[in-house]
Amino acid sequence: MKKVIVFITLKQGVLDPQGKAVQTSLHSLGFQEVEEARIGKYIELYVEDQENVSERVQAMCEQLLANPVIEDYRFEIEEAVHS
């Protein structure tokens, strides 16, 4: 079993109204040093061991998990630790 961690982020140049609001809130809390905040998604997948995990996950990202018009993705694959 593999644990796949997928990070979805907005593409550079795509406005992030949520990130903007979070940045404004951080400023109002006194964290003036925050020059930008961008909100993304974190997804964990547990997948059966197979040879082409990486290609399969890439296809998942392109077909569903990320929207290539506005989002970039990257992922990490590690051994799943059974609990």
Next chain:
Amino acid sequence: MKFAVIVFPGSNCDRDMYHAVKDILGEEADLVWYENSNLANYDAILLPGGFSYGDYLRSGSIAATSDCLKQIKAHAAKGKPVLGVCNGFQILLEAGLLPGAMLCNKNLAFMCHQEKLRVANHTTLFTSEYEENEIVQFPIAHGEGNYFCDEATIKELRKNKQIVFTYEANPNGSTEDIAGIINREGNVLGMMPHPERAVEALLGSADGLKVFQSIVMNWRNSYVASV
């Protein structure tokens, strides 16, 4: 003319859409549950607004992967009309039937009010009953209607006259004030504002009626007349 109004878990404008075509227009219409649906015998498909699958992942993304959408793609490939409104538009974008994507409204608010729109292309099968550049009033009701696409896509949209409705006072930050776009072939229209909620004076506007009248008129002209 026979319309299918597709119902996904979380659709909430399906009844309004049904009411518009069935009761106001007097055409045949069915509410069609997305699972095990058979769309072969319908002349036009209407994708209503709402929050299909609770807007999980991204608005419209889960519905876009359903078997129902495969059928809708096949329907569209035959040149038959498909209209997606609000969440229906988001589904069409996610399914790749229309270019671009939706972002959160610029002000982060869910907005629900009347908006003035310009009919930027009155030569489509959805807008032929309107005058050129006619100003109409439809309600909007969305949190993610901020249309985004890259510069190359905008150029394409402009060149092919695919921008069909624009906002007079852009409420959500949409690129080029876009409120509705059509595919290159001219038979798939997606729009954020709700024409089905503007079909009777009682609702505050009857300006949306012409969208449905245009569909029927063009269908009669191209199919019935030729039989």
